[in-house]
Amino acid sequence: MGADAPPVRARGLVKRYKEVLAVDHIDLNVDQGDVYGFLGPNGAGKTTTLRMALGLIVPSEGKVELFGRDPMREGARALAGVAGFVEAPRFYPYLTARKNLQMLAALDGDGAKDRIGEVLDVVELTPRAGHRVGGFSHGMRQRLGIAAALLRRPRLLILDEPATGLDPAGMRDMRLLIRRLADDGITVLLSSHQLPEVQELCDRVAIVDSGRVVYEGALADLRRQGGAGYRLRSTDDQRALQIAREQPGLENARAAEDGIDFQADERHVGELTLALGRAGIGILALAPELATLEDLFFRLTETAGAGSEPAGGDGRAEAELVSAQ
Ligand SMILES: Nc1ncnc2c1ncn2[C@@H]1O[C@H](COP(=O)(O)OP(=O)(O)O)[C@@H](O)[C@H]1O
Numbered sequence: 617m618g619a620d621a622p623p624v625r626a627r628g629l630v631k632r633y634k635e636v637l638a639v640d641h642i643d644l645n646v647d648q649g650d651v652y653g654f655l656g657p658n659g660a661g662k663t664t665t666l667r668m669a670l671g672l673i674v675p676s677e678g679k680v681e682l683f684g685r686d687p688m689r690e691g692a693r694a695l696a697g698v699a700g701f702v703e704a705p706r707f708y709p710y711l712t713a714r715k716n717l718q719m720l721a722a723l724d725g726d727g728a729k730d731r732i733g734e735v736l737d738v739v740e741l742t743p744r745a746g747h748r749v750g751g752f753s754h755g756m757r758q759r760l761g762i763a764a765a766l767l768r769r770p771r772l773l774i775l776d777e778p779a780t781g782l783d784p785a786g787m788r789d790m791r792l793l794i795r796r797l798a799d800d801g802i803t804v805l806l807s808s809h810q811l812p813e814v815q816e817l818c819d820r821v822a823i824v825d826s827g828r829v830v831y832e833g834a835l836a837d838l839r840r841q842g843g844a845g846y847r848l849r850s851t852d853d854q855r856a857l858q859i860a861r862e863q864p865g866l867e868n869a870r871a872a873e874d875g876i877d878f879q880a881d882e883r884h885v886g887e888l889t890l891a892l893g894r895a896g897i898g899i900l901a902l903a904p905e906l907a908t909l910e911d912l913f914f915r916l917t918e919t920a921g922a923g924s925e926p927a928g929g930d931g932r933a934e935a936e937l938v939s940a941q
């Protein structure tokens with residue numbers, strides 16, 4: 617509970633719903649200043665874990681501490697300095713954005729009502745403050761949800777799939793907003809089922825699958841372990857593939873839909889381009905291929921020898937966005 621206690625420590629968290637083991641002994645370590653990604657496919661147990669972190673549901677086993685305080689033992693006091701939402705933030709649709717925030721500020725107390733203008737500014741909703749929330753786009757609601765969280769002047773912000781369902785521009789705005797908040801010193805724990813959403817934002821991640829953490833650490837380390845992937849298009853892909861296969865330092869060279877794929881570190885990529893040049897093969901495009909979440913899962917489950925199917929979407933994502941709470 618001291619000032620130095622870490623924002624989030626979860627130990628052995630379990631949540632059972634009858635025969636469903638939604639969360640299966642999860643440990644999380646979110647440190648001060650982290651933008652921490654909680655990454656996993658739909659149904660992996662992200663929302664359930666974040667609900668336990670926010671004290672909204674009771675763990676079946678294990679515990680979570682926020683700045684050293686357990687919401688199960690200390691109730692609302694454990695949530696001092698913590699704000700966020702799971703699934704989708706909820707507002708009164710027939711009230712304006714400002715009125716919704718005024719009602720929340722009245723509950724929060726502690727000068728929250730004096731910050732309404734400021735938090736609307738932060739999420740760039742000032743021009744829409746007088747509009748009814750019922751007419752807001754999904755992205756605007758998500759931003760208003762963050763504004764509502766900011767009323768509490770959080771040191772830790774917990775956001776459940778804040779960018780899911782947003783269009784690319786909305787996703788970029790959300791990333792920039794979260795980045796700004798992090799730069800202001802707020803620790804962020806956010807969940808996502810899409811790797812591109814977190815890779816620009818998060819330094820550290822926990823990857824969760826079927827209720828278990830299969831990886832926790834730097835995303836960069838994980839991707840290095842797998843070797844960075846590249847896609848090459850050339851004037852002669854067949855010969856380029858032969859050369860790539862003979863080239864030292866290149867791995868898994870294979871024909872792709874549109875060119876060839878391989879893995880290598882940058883130095884060896886440079887050498888490949890020279891070898892292609894010597895062979896009279898022109899390079900039309902050469903670009904790093906970002907590993908997808910599915911790729912990372914595949915690697916992780918492969919190395920763990922678990923051999924489980926990388927879980928795909930089960931159609932819950934859309935339902936979650938509109939589901940109440
Ligand atoms: N209230 C509940 N009752 C029964 N099963 C639940 C409940 N909440 C979640 N689950 C199940 O727990 C698993 C994890 O769900 P969830 O935490 O929502 O995953 P995610 O947020 O990663 O998509 C899923 O199989 C889901 O169906």
Ligand SMILES: [Mg+2]
Nearest residue numbers: 662663664936
């Ligand atoms: Mg969820």
